[in-house]
Amino acid sequence: MGGLQKKKYESGSxxxxxxxxxxxxxxxxxxxxxxxLCILKGIYPHEPKHKKKVNKGSTAPRTFYLLKDIRFLLHxxxxxxxxxxxxxxxxxxxxxxxxxxxxxxxxxxxxPAYKLDHIIKERYPTFIDAVxxxxxxxxxxxxxxxxxxxxxxxxxxxxxxxxxxVEWMNYIITSRSLRKVFLSIKxxxxxxxxxxxxxxxxxxYQFAHDHPTDVxxxxxxxxxxxxxxxxxxxxxxxxxxxxxxxxxxxxGQGEFSLKSExxxxxxxxxxxxxxxxxxxxxxxxxxxxxxxxEEAELDHFPAEGEDLEKMETREKMELEQNKxxxxxxxxxxxLNREVPRESLAxxxxxxxxxxxxxxxxxxxxxxxETDETITHHIVDRPTIDKxxxxxxxxxxxxxxxxxxxxxxxxxxxxxxGVTLPPHLSPFVEESEGDYVPPEKxxxxxxxxxxxxxxxxxxxxxxxxxDDEDDEEEDDQSEDEDEAEDEASLAEMEEKRAxxxxxxxxxxxxKVKPENRMRTEQEEKAEEKRxxxxxxxxxxxYLYDKIMFGKKRHVREVSLLRNSSILYAFx
Amino acid sequence: xxxVRRHKRVxxxxxxxxxxxxxxxxxxxxxxxRKRVNKNKKKSWNRFSDIQDVEEFLDDVRLQERATGxxxxxxxxxxxxxxxxxxxxEKDTQARKCKHSKPLRIDLILQPDSHIQAPKNVLAFQQxxxxxxxxxxxxxxxxxxxxxxxxxxxLLQLRSAAAASGLSVKEHPVANNNPDxxxxxxWSAGKxxxxxxxEQTKKKLVKRPDRLNEKPSVLPAVEVIAPGGSYNPxxxxxxxxxxxxxxxxxxxxxxxEKLARQLAVNEDKATEESxxxxxxxxxxxxxEIEPQEPEGDTEDTVMGPTATQEKKTEKQRKKEKAQRIKVxxxxxxxxxxxxxVGEVVTCCSLIxxxxxxxFRRFQTPDLDVQLSDELASSLxxxxxxxxxxxxxxxxxxxxNIIEPRExxxxxxxxxxxYSEKRAFREIE
Numbered sequence: 001m002g003g004l005q006k007k008k009y010e011s012g013s014x015x016x017x018x019x020x021x022x023x024x025x026x027x028x029x030x031x032x033x034x035x036x037l038c039i040l041k042g043i044y045p046h047e048p049k050h051k052k053k054v055n056k057g058s059t060a061p062r063t064f065y066l067l068k069d070i071r072f073l074l075h076x077x078x079x080x081x082x083x084x085x086x087x088x089x090x091x092x093x094x095x096x097x098x099x100x101x102x103x104x105x106x107x108x109x110x111x112p113a114y115k116l117d118h119i120i121k122e123r124y125p126t127f128i129d130a131v132x133x134x135x136x137x138x139x140x141x142x143x144x145x146x147x148x149x150x151x152x153x154x155x156x157x158x159x160x161x162x163x164x165x166v167e168w169m170n171y172i173i174t175s176r177s178l179r180k181v182f183l184s185i186k187x188x189x190x191x192x193x194x195x196x197x198x199x200x201x202x203x204x205y206q207f208a209h210d211h212p213t214d215v216x217x218x219x220x221x222x223x224x225x226x227x228x229x230x231x232x233x234x235x236x237x238x239x240x241x242x243x244x245x246x247x248x249x250x251x252g253q254g255e256f257s258l259k260s261e262x263x264x265x266x267x268x269x270x271x272x273x274x275x276x277x278x279x280x281x282x283x284x285x286x287x288x289x290x291x292x293x294e295e296a297e298l299d300h301f302p303a304e305g306e307d308l309e310k311m312e313t314r315e316k317m318e319l320e321q322n323k324x325x326x327x328x329x330x331x332x333x334x335l336n337r338e339v340p341r342e343s344l345a346x347x348x349x350x351x352x353x354x355x356x357x358x359x360x361x362x363x364x365x366x367x368x369e370t371d372e373t374i375t376h377h378i379v380d381r382p383t384i385d386k387x388x389x390x391x392x393x394x395x396x397x398x399x400x401x402x403x404x405x406x407x408x409x410x411x412x413x414x415x416x417g418v419t420l421p422p423h424l425s426p427f428v429e430e431s432e433g434d435y436v437p438p439e440k441x442x443x444x445x446x447x448x449x450x451x452x453x454x455x456x457x458x459x460x461x462x463x464x465x466d467d468e469d470d471e472e473e474d475d476q477s478e479d480e481d482e483a484e485d486e487a488s489l490a491e492m493e494e495k496r497a498x499x500x501x502x503x504x505x506x507x508x509x510k511v512k513p514e515n516r517m518r519t520e521q522e523e524k525a526e527e528k529r530x531x532x533x534x535x536x537x538x539x540x541y542l543y544d545k546i547m548f549g550k551k552r553h554v555r556e557v558s559l560l561r562n563s564s565i566l567y568a569f570x
Numbered sequence: 571x572x573x574v575r576r577h578k579r580v581x582x583x584x585x586x587x588x589x590x591x592x593x594x595x596x597x598x599x600x601x602x603x604r605k606r607v608n609k610n611k612k613k614s615w616n617r618f619s620d621i622q623d624v625e626e627f628l629d630d631v632r633l634q635e636r637a638t639g640x641x642x643x644x645x646x647x648x649x650x651x652x653x654x655x656x657x658x659x660e661k662d663t664q665a666r667k668c669k670h671s672k673p674l675r676i677d678l679i680l681q682p683d684s685h686i687q688a689p690k691n692v693l694a695f696q697q698x699x700x701x702x703x704x705x706x707x708x709x710x711x712x713x714x715x716x717x718x719x720x721x722x723x724x725l726l727q728l729r730s731a732a733a734a735s736g737l738s739v740k741e742h743p744v745a746n747n748n749p750d751x752x753x754x755x756x757w758s759a760g761k762x763x764x765x766x767x768x769e770q771t772k773k774k775l776v777k778r779p780d781r782l783n784e785k786p787s788v789l790p791a792v793e794v795i796a797p798g799g800s801y802n803p804x805x806x807x808x809x810x811x812x813x814x815x816x817x818x819x820x821x822x823x824x825x826x827e828k829l830a831r832q833l834a835v836n837e838d839k840a841t842e843e844s845x846x847x848x849x850x851x852x853x854x855x856x857x858e859i860e861p862q863e864p865e866g867d868t869e870d871t872v873m874g875p876t877a878t879q880e881k882k883t884e885k886q887r888k889k890e891k892a893q894r895i896k897v898x899x900x901x902x903x904x905x906x907x908x909x910x911v912g913e914v915v916t917c918c919s920l921i922x923x924x925x926x927x928x929f930r931r932f933q934t935p936d937l938d939v940q941l942s943d944e945l946a947s948s949l950x951x952x953x954x955x956x957x958x959x960x961x962x963x964x965x966x967x968x969x970n971i972i973e974p975r976e977x978x979x980x981x982x983x984x985x986x987x988y989s990e991k992r993a994f995r996e997i998e
Contacts, residue, residue, distance in 0.1 A: 069782065339949070422802050
């Protein structure tokens with residue numbers, strides 16, 4: 001029976017995992033190269049369920065990878081490139097030591113380099129997969145483009161990140177896909193909708209910040225390498241969908257308007273074109289000359305699996321979105337020196353507005369401060385000396401709040417020197433019963449107030465079902481309707497009793513537009529009440545306890561609401 | 571020979587013969603016999619041979635060379651003589667020039683006054699590998715004649731040809747982070763080669779396992795900060811955020827206090843002596859009368875305590891050991907939670923436990939919050955809080971994309987000793 005016994009740790013989970021050092025040795029790479037490879041290929045360490053089994057009895061803290069993942073890594077072509085690079089470095093160092101300068105030059109010319117295109121294709125087989133993962137890439141690229149070009153990390157990486165960031169912003173402007181903006185203490189959050197995907201990214205403020213020491217820069221640089229490649233390909237494809245020229249070129253008109261005599265003051269000739277693109281003040285050139293977007297009335301056919309109402313709601317949403325896209329259309333903005341120029345230019349142009357700034361500030365200003373047709377002048381100082389009559393002087397938060405509220409807010413609250421209303425986060429979705437700050441209620445009221453004015457043509461009235469309405473309010477309104485009906489019936493009874501002829505006549509019946517959503521809700525409420533009645537005593541007891549806890553939350557919220565009214569006075 | 575000598579002797583012996591080298595005495599009887607000298611060796615030849623005439627001649631030659639730069643006999647007539655026709659014009663002009671630019675006498679004295687030229691420095695004209703260089707240049711010429719060019723010229727030719735035709739030279743592999751790099755449509759449907767061809771030429775890439783296509787975490791890539799983190803927040807959301815940060819701080823403080831409590835040496839513990847003293851406090855006056863008794867009793871009581879002490883020490887030892895293990899365990903757990911290598915080392919040095927590398931767990935990043943007095947009144951005066959680099963790094967760790975690891979630090983076991991070099995010590 002010699003060798004037929006099963007030995008420990010020879011099969012099962014112990015053989016499925018491999019420790020980091022063993023994996024590194026299997027690939028014959030240095031630790032830095034191994035880390036870089038794992039980041040590029042997307043191989044992550046796996047936490048085994050029974051660590052002691054995998055560790056063969058010891059409890060030493062080790063990182064484990066799946067053996068199949070490491071075997072997959074062995075087939076990767078860039079592993080060979082890493083090894084070549086290591087040899088190249090060794091040869092170069094020898095040539096330097098022997099002072100063979102011609103050899104050094106020759107080797108530098110033939111430096112081994114690798115491409116990541118196949119890795120991107122492998123990790124993101126379809127374009128939509130790549131678009132889903134692009135928000136991480138965007139945040140990293142924008143972050144790196146704000147780094148100082150001292151040489152600590154390759155200046156070329158920083159330049160590439162800047163170029164890709166500018167291309168992305170130009171795409172968002174052209175496609176008008178920006179939806180939400182949030183100014184936080186960390187940075188500015190943007191949310192856009194691209195090809196049906198919601199993409200959120202953060203851009204740091206332009207002021208200088210000191211770099212933290214406990215961040216591994218090599219790891220971040222490797223991520224940036226991967227993400228710049230990904231973002232570049234995504235940009236190319238996005239530009240293709242809009243029939244724009246890639247690499248982006250300024251439109252003929254735009255370029256003409258941007259030409260000024262003193263171009264050398266801003267940048268070197270080689271960089272002035274990219275700087276003009278970065279100014280975000282002109283539109284991009286297209287491959288196919290596009291006709292002006294006509295408001296063509298297309299026949300509406302419901303898509304498969306959709307009811308009529310769903311289609312109608314979808315159309316409604318699309319109409320709202322289209323309206324939102326033209327929020328700032330026709331408005332002309334002028335930015336003062338102290339406001340964040342790039343962010344504001346981006347947001348304003350995303351919604352169709354025109355924007356300019358002082359000539360000495362940056363390249364690409366289209367009109368002067370003295371232009372008479374400027375409607376809004378954005379200032380961040382307590383006072384301003386010279387004031388023109390036919391323009392509003394407002395603080396920059398107005399622009400962001402308008403974007404989040406999807407309407408043009410009243411300008412009075414944002415004048416110079418006025419205490420601004422708080423900047424609310426558009427990413428918060430209040431569910432039933434949650435505390436809603438009074439500013440948001442005001443905003444909703446404004447939205448509701450504006451809507452009936454704009455929708456004179458629309459016949460549907462009951463579409464505005466806000467999520468914040470409590471069930472109580474619904475019930476209340478129902479009760480009110482019922483009370484009204486009852487009152488009118490009672491009147492009619494009286495009249496008949498009095499022997500007067502009723503003023504009612506037989507008139508052709510009006511089709512009462514059935515509010516199907518309302519009836520659905522009523523049915524659901526009925527069912528709920530029935531179910532509660534049919535519960536057993538024990539179950540009912542538990543249910544009461546739960547509802548008590550829930551209602552406590554509501555009570556607290558109403559308490560807050562009452563106290564907030566007090567605070568509003570301060 | 572002998573006959574000649576006899577002849578000379580006889581001639582010299584005749585009266586009236588005037589010898590040349592005779593003494594004035596006329597003492598011809600004493601004729602000095604010339605001593606025979608051996609002139610084979612250098613020393614004897616130097617002593618006994620007379621080369622004065624040769625020396626005189628050579629001196630004369632050297633003098634001529636020094637003074638006039640060559641033998642006078644070899645000079646031409648024109649250099650030695652001139653026909654005096656009585657013209658004196660050049661003299662005057664020359665004299666005037668000389669007066670203006672006459673060199674100093676001291677300079678003249680210091681100039682070499684001999685017309686002999688200095689000898690050539692042969693070493694300066696020597697080239698150690700002249701032959702090798704000659705061979706190399708001949709070989710290069712031969713190759714150039716055949717048409718083979720060195721690398722530099724080849725590249726130069728290529729470049730000029732490319733510039734003339736407008737094409738680019740060799741396609742170097744473009745670096746990944748080149749800011750002008752071009753992109754193409756990666757997801758285009760067509761343009762892929764035949765799969766069989768790819769397989770046979772080993773260009774087909776291995777299929778990626780589907781397990782790797784799942785994301786390691788369901789968390790979103792960019793998590794938006796709570797509404798209290800706005801630069802101009804609404805009052806209640808800001809208070810909520812402050813409360814969260816406050817709770818985090820409270821937790822940390824509690825953990826520290828717990829650690830301090832467990833490490834504290836309890837001096838207030840009741841010892842036997844103190845309890846005895848307390849019990850006996852009211853009875854101090856009685857003890858004055860009975861001081862001797864306890865003295866007598868001490869002899870007996872000494873045995874008692876020692877006997878019980880030994881037993882207790884065993885128990886105490888076990889107790890202490892259990893306590894130590896308990897403290898160690900709890901410390902490990904506490905320290906493991908606030909894992910910072912520096913802290914670990916100091917704590918351990920205090921207690922005397924050897925520092926162990928704790929497995930790094932993910933440390934949640936601090937909440938970015940601005941206190942009420944730090945809130946900005948306008949966008950211009952906003953001071954950003956927190957760093958996005960750190961935020962991205964932590965986000966990657968949180969989503970299990972990278973492990974939470976810290977850079978390994980180098981701690982010296984023994985402190986370095988510095989001493990001055992001998993040269994510097996002598997200065998002061």
